[in-house]
Amino acid sequence: MTVLLNINGTPRRVTADPTKPLLWVLREDLGLPGTKFGCGAGLCGACTVHADGEAVRSCQISIADAAPMKITTIEAVAATPVGKRVTESWQALDVPQCGYCQAGQIMSATALLARNPRPDDAAIDAAMSGNICRCATYVRIRAAIKRAAGDVA
Ligand code: FES
Numbered sequence: 001m002t003v004l005l006n007i008n009g010t011p012r013r014v015t016a017d018p019t020k021p022l023l024w025v026l027r028e029d030l031g032l033p034g035t036k037f038g039c040g041a042g043l044c045g046a047c048t049v050h051a052d053g054e055a056v057r058s059c060q061i062s063i064a065d066a067a068p069m070k071i072t073t074i075e076a077v078a079a080t081p082v083g084k085r086v087t088e089s090w091q092a093l094d095v096p097q098c099g100y101c102q103a104g105q106i107m108s109a110t111a112l113l114a115r116n117p118r119p120d121d122a123a124i125d126a127a128m129s130g131n132i133c134r135c136a137t138y139v140r141i142r143a144a145i146k147r148a149a150g151d152v153a
C-alpha cells in the first residue's frame with residue numbers, strides 16, 4: 001500500500017505495510033538514519049521525532065497514524081529557531097558521549113522549549129524523563145537546555 005507522509009516539510013510517498021512503525025520507514029525507506037533504534041518498545045526515547053510539534057516515539061507510531069501529521073526528524077530540527085538554539089547549545093557544551101541517544105534527546109528538548117521557553121528543573125525532568133542516556137550525560141543535557149532557554153549562566 002502507498003502511504004503519503006509529510007517528512008521535514010516534504011511530501012514523501014512510501015510503499016509499505018501501513019502498520020510499519022514510522023521509525024523503520026524513516027531509516028529503511030526514506031534514508032533518514034539520524035532517528036535511532038534503541039528498545040523498539042517506547043521505553044528509551046532514542047527514536048523520538050516531532051509529530052505536529054509534539055515529541056513522539058517513532059517506534060510506537062505506524063505510518064498510517066503518522067500520515068495526517070507533520071513529522072520532523074533530527075535531520076531538519078535545526079531549521080526552526082528553537083531547534084537551532086538547542087543544537088548549538090548541544091555543541092557548545094559538548095553534550096554527547098557515545099552520541100547514540102542524543103538525536104532523541106535533542107528532539108525532546110526542542111519540543112519542550114517550543115511549548116515552554118523557560119522551563120524550570122521540574123519541567124525539564126518531566127519532559128526528558130523518557131529519554132535514557134546510558135552514558136549518563138544528564139547534567140550536560142540539563143545545562144544545554146537551560147543555555148538554549150537563555151539561562152547561559
Ligand atoms: S526505540 Fe523507540 S522508545 Fe526506544
Ligand code: FES
Pocket residue numbers: 096097098099100101102132133134135136137
Ligand atoms: S551519549 Fe551515549 S547513550 Fe547517551
